[in-house]
Amino acid sequence: MRLTRRTAWLPLLLSAAAPARAATTILVLDPELRDTSGEGETPAQQRRLAMIGEQLRKGLAASGRYSPVDPAPQRARLAAGPAPGTCPSCAAEAAAALGAQLALVTVVHKVSNLILGIHIVMLDAASGEARGAWQADIRGNTDESWRHGIAWLLRHRLLAGPEAGH
Template sequence: MCAAACAALLAAGGAGAAERVAVFDPELYDTSGEGVRDDQQKRLAMIGERLRAALQDSGRFEVVDTAPVRARLQGGPSLRDCGTCAPDAAAELGADLALVTTVHKVSNLILSITMALREAAPGGGTRAVHSAEIRGNTDESWNHGLRWLLRNRLLAEQAPGQNQPSR
């Protein structure tokens, strides 16, 4: 699935103008039972900022400001549970794509970062879903997971000779 999704991203990026993407604030899905922690909230903000910067700096994407819809979206439901919320909000913001990032915390040792790249409404189709398992609930482990996803999935270079799908 990744090869096709990465190729689709590259095809879009190589077609000329950068695609406009709404990168929504990362959400924590905590099934550890531990509850809200300030350090984790800071890490969510940190990876959101770094993700936006990396996508913008890549030249493949133009990151649109999500501030106009932030308060409404924070009122729920979570973006991971609402199939139309992110694509609708992305369309409202004039974006082509919506990127929803969820950090699933099972425990302080076992976490995962999942990113879902979706077409903006009215289509709303899923373009790609990428996930990385991380070990440890630290700034370094979260950054490592984000860097891996960027390097190996979202911004991965297409292998030579790999065909790009038609759009």
């Protein structure tokens, strides 16, 4: 069979006309701090936790693959404990209660002011099973290092390819 220019473009045109896949709803839980440094939590670290939570929500939404849901209605329930970082089923239940398909749990482990790790787990809201887990080590307890760590995780892990997180 001989292909003409017109028929060679047909598959490309049909794939472009295919409906876009709907964004997956996700509950990005407020990040937690696990401080084993002995230095104690500071207001700056609490601000950084809020900052990276917002960075995750915006980055996932900007990808078009995810549609973050507002965590506010579940904050009081989650604050009563146990923390989602130690209770994956609690995170999955909170996501399901908000109609989200996935839950994203983020824990920043502070070993010292120089050594920190960002750990992220994506959970299926219906089953509570992990869909993915990623981590990045960062150096320095600064806004810049925290932002850079989250940006790296978004770019190279959470949104790395069409199958990432799905």
